[in-house]
Amino acid sequence: MICFVPDFTVEHKKIKNMKKLSYIFALILMSSAIVNAQFGPPPGGGGGDGNGRNRQNNQPSTPSFESNAPKGNSKITGYVVDSALTGAVEFANISLINKTTNKPIDGTIADEKGKFSMSKIAVGEYKLLITFIGYDNKVFDNIKIEKGKDIELGVIKLSPSSKMLEGVTVSGEKSMIEEKVDRLVYNAEKDLSSRGGDAADVLKKVPMLSVDLDGNVSLRGTTNIKVLINNKPSTIVASSIADALKMIPADLIQKVEVITSPSAKYDAEGAAGIINILTKKSTIEGFSLNIDSGLGLRGSNLGLNGSYRSGKLGVTLGGFGRAFYNKAFTTLDQSTLQNNNTVLTKQTADAQDNGLFGRYNLGFDYEISKKQSLAASINFGTRNFNRGQDYTTNLFVNEKLSSTSFRNVDSKDNSNSIDVNLDYVRTFKPQQEWSISTMYSQNNLTNNFDADLLNNAKTLVSRQRNLNGNVNKEFTLQTDYVTPIKTNQMFEVGLKSIFRKVDSDYQYLFAGSTGAFASDAKNPAGLLNYTQNISSGYVSYTYSTKNKYTFKVGTRYEYTTIEANDQKGNIAIPSYGNLVPSVNISKSLGGNSTLKLAYNNRISRPGLQQLNPNFNAANPQNITIGNPSLKPEITNNVELSLSTNINKTYLNMSIFGRQTNNSILRISSPSDTLAGAIVTTFQNVGKQQTFGTNIFGNVFLTSKWSLNGGIDLMYNYLDGQVVDATGKYATINNSGWTLGGRIMTQVQLPNGWGIQGFGGYRGNQVQLQGMQGGAGMYSLGLKKDLPNKKGSIGLAGENFFGGMSMTSTLNSAQFNQVSVNNIYNQNIKLTLNLKIGNMKFVEQKKTKGVKNDDVKGGGEATN
Known part of the structure; x- marks a missing residue:
């Protein structure tokens, strides 16, 4: 019989309800046989992480072992690893045996890092049995518990078994x-x-x-x-x-x-x-150095990640850099109604992109005592992205060619950022802890461009320059407290303050074919000073029932104050408060299935790209400008999902609905001053409704071949107000279906070889005034592990048959626009990974961190 376990994250307790599935049933039989052979019947249950939590859903669970054994206040902890130190032995079985009666009284399962913990152990003498399929059993014969004292077994090495059960092959592979x-x-x-x-x-x-x-x-x-x-x-x-x-x-x-x-x-x-x-984080003691590199036709990368850990102190230092080159070709066809004339714009542009990106980090963690820890980190990021575009623009007025212009633009999107964190955690007992977290973050962002304007003879006529500098700062202070209530309840409470400041200065400069730049009278300089302070607090309560229901309810209150001004003076933006409820209900069904129902209320504050009032005219026919007066969106979400395992297949099916009021939408209209140009800005003018379904699954066709993929189907409805041809506001709406999906397959080949293929399609996205086109993508990768898994070499390719293309449309009573973006995102790359160092597995220190989740994404971005 061949038995394949695709994902060992399945709870032991749920496994007992899946005996009809042959591969799980075999696992239970083998585990039971091993324990019975040496110590009698195994302990029942055991789906937790040793701290009273359900591993799969991270919720409090009922005790795994229900016996009449006396309870105490001692604890046993340890780490189970492979004897070759190639990795943790995930989900190894640990049983505590009464030495007098030779019967099991407690037990648990190791987590993903090999860690296990058993608490509330009474004074006495015990045996400890550690088992896992494919490894020899490990027995500690003399475990002596004294009153009020814990036992730390440290790293426990399991040796691979020299003999397997006849006719049975078991493979463990964490699911994608x-x-x-x-x-x-x-x-x-x-x-x-x-x-x-x-x-x-x-x-x-x-x-x-x-x-x-x-x-x-x-x-x-x-x-x-x-x-x-x-x-x-x-x-x-x-x-x-x-x-x-x-x-x-x-x-x-x-x-x-x-x-x-x-x-x-x-x-x-x-x-x-x-x-x-x-x-990826360090979970090792000693010194290690990891080298990641890749050399490709479109992009190359080099990364070094080193760590040193000794005793209570751990230090990490890393740096990753990536350089890429890519070409693109775009076309723009748009018709506008301006001053009773129909202006047709036909534009093409060749683009060359060059980018150099890096991210570097220095961090440390220190164990002040057994129940107190301190962690700090500094992360530095840099981005240097340059795009060169050569535009050719033909303007037709009432179907007659009016002008032809040539424009060469060099855009620079550069930034550097720094994030500094300092976190303190105080643990009182398992699951009960108090933490203080702080963060300072700053991003200096520059979006400049230089444009050369040429005549029909391709001779330089004039030059234009846009200087746009931004500084975005944040300071956050938060404290959280979490405590269990009995064995099946959890209470969480916290306070948080965020202090934000955005400063933006921009100006346009103009010059002839020669000479110095001077201020452009047609485009005056401007600024934005934007300060946002958010104070919030939350309470959350989780309750698990014996009949496998889990309820997680909570509410959060946030109060926001804003001060803003531009070159004209103060911008009136009132303060606002929001009460944000959330409800999550899950029900564990028979056959390893889970049904979930969720509701939450969300806020979306405008981000820097929506706020920045810089008049971005790198392409004067297609201009974007931000709006500093934007207000937040309020969204209601509801979701119903079902997940299940059927033989070797995992499936998740969900339906959801979402309604957003005061929606921030992109609004486009013809320019008042530039012939044939479209100006796009952001307004709180809409309502957005989305209903849809997601279906995805993961199936193991064989013990070495997996296949996963999914389908997304959504219906979107938007309505909002735009300015019509008479200059008055008019309500418009748009709706449509969006279909997308992806599929991926992985095959493990002999001798350390592996292959992976991927294909996906992003469907059309409905917009208030049109549709953003979809695009397909695909990739293929091959990898060979080096001896002793000290690294790997690989070859990968993506979009190697012609690259990718996306077509988008905008429509209104005043204009029509069709844009096509062809990105020759074709790449073939060699990859190399090396691992150097003398290391052993230790506990990863628990840290808390700031989680600011409150700025709306989106807006234009360059590739």
Whole structure:
């Protein structure tokens, strides 16, 4: 019989309800046989992490072992690892045996890092049995518990078994996709084809997410989301999500969490939810150095990540850099009605993109005592993105050629950011802790361009320059307290303050074909000083019942004050308060299925790209300008989902609805002064409704071959007010269906070889005045592990048959626009990963961190 276990994160308690499934049934039989053979019947239950929590949904669970054994106040902890130190032995079984009766009285299962903990152990003498399929059993014969004293067993090495049960082969493989009570987890470290890329390349493959050609991310059809990095915000994300993703190498990402129904503990920002990108962290003691590199036709990368840990102190130092080159070709066809004339614009542009992105970090953690820890980190990011575009523009007035112009534009999108964190955690007992977290973040952002205007003879006529500097600062202070109530309840409470300040200065300069630049009288200089302070508090309560219901309810109150001024004086933006409730209900069904119902209320405050009043006219036929008077959006979300395991297949099916009032929408209209030009800004003029379904699954075709994918189907309805041809406001609406999906397959080949393929399509996105086109993408990766898994080499390619293309349309009574963006995003790359160092596994120190979830993403971003 062949037995394959696709995901050992399945709870032991749930496994007992799945005996009809052969591969799980075999696991139970073998585990039972091992324990029975030496100590009698195994202890029952045991789906927790040793601290009274359910691993899969992170909720309080009922005790796994119900016996009449006396209870005490001692604890046993340890770490189970492979004897070759190649990794933790995830979900090893630990049984505590009464030495007198030789019967089990308690037990648990190790977590993903190999850690286990058993508490409330009475004084006495015991045996401890550690088992896992494919390893020899480990027995501690003399465990002596004294009153009030804990036992720390440290690192426990299991040796691979020299003999297997006859006819039985078991393989353990963490699933690419995991589901928890309030989030979906994508294990990006298993993604072969994204090596050498950036975070956007990873997010393209995450269920429920869509990434367009410019790197803008949407969740269930909206870009109104919040992106966190290691549970923490960064001002680089507040400025531009797309640009921030380019600064994070794919090789650095361990997993991506998609949180569609955030609890009250999270800030109320992000209509659709939160995306949390978790990077690889050190869980080793000693010295280690990891080298990640890639060399490709379109992009190359180099990363060094070193760590040193000894005793109570751990230090990490890392740096990752990525350089890329890409070409693009765009076309623009738009017709406008201006001064009773029909002006037709036909424009083409060749583009060359060059980028250099880096992210560097220094961090330490220190264990003050057994129950107190301190952690700090400094992260520095840099972005240097240059785009050269050569425009050819033909203007036709009433169907007659009026002019031809040539414009060469060099745009510079440069920034540097710094994030500093200091966190303190005080643990009183398992699950009961108090924390204080602080963060300072600053991003200095420059968006400049230089333009040369040429005549028909391609001779330089004049020059134009736009200088646009921005500084975005944040300081955050928060405190959280969490405590269990009995064994099946949890209470959380916290306070938080965020202090934000955005300063933007911009000006246009003009010069002839020679000579110095001077102020452009047609485009006066401007500024924006924007201060936003947010005070908030939350309470959250979780309750689990014996019949497998879990209720998580909470509420959060946020009060926001804003002060803003531009060159004309103060901008009146009133303060506002919001009460934000959230409800999450889950029910564990028979056959390893879970049904979940969730409701939450969300706030979306405008981000820097929506606020900045700089008149961006790099392309004078297609201009964007921000609006500093924007107010926040308020969104109501409801979701119903069902997840289940059927034999070797994991399925998740969900339906959801979302309504946003006071929606921030992009509004376009013809320019009053530039012939044939369209000006786009942002207004609180709309209502947005979205209804849809997500279906995705993960199936193991064989023990070495997996297949996963999903389909997203949504219906969007938008209505809002725009200015009509008479200059008055008129209500318009637009609606339509959006269809997208993705599919990925992985095959493990002999001798350390592996192959992965991916294909995905992002469907059309409905806008108030038109439609943003969809795009397809695909990739293929091949990897070979080096001896002793000290690294790997690989080859990957993406979009190698012609690149990608996206067509978008805008329509109104005054204009029509069709734009086509062709990005030759073709790449073939070699990847190399090396691991150097003398290391052993230790407990990863618990840290808290700031999570600012409250700035609306979106807006234009360059690739």
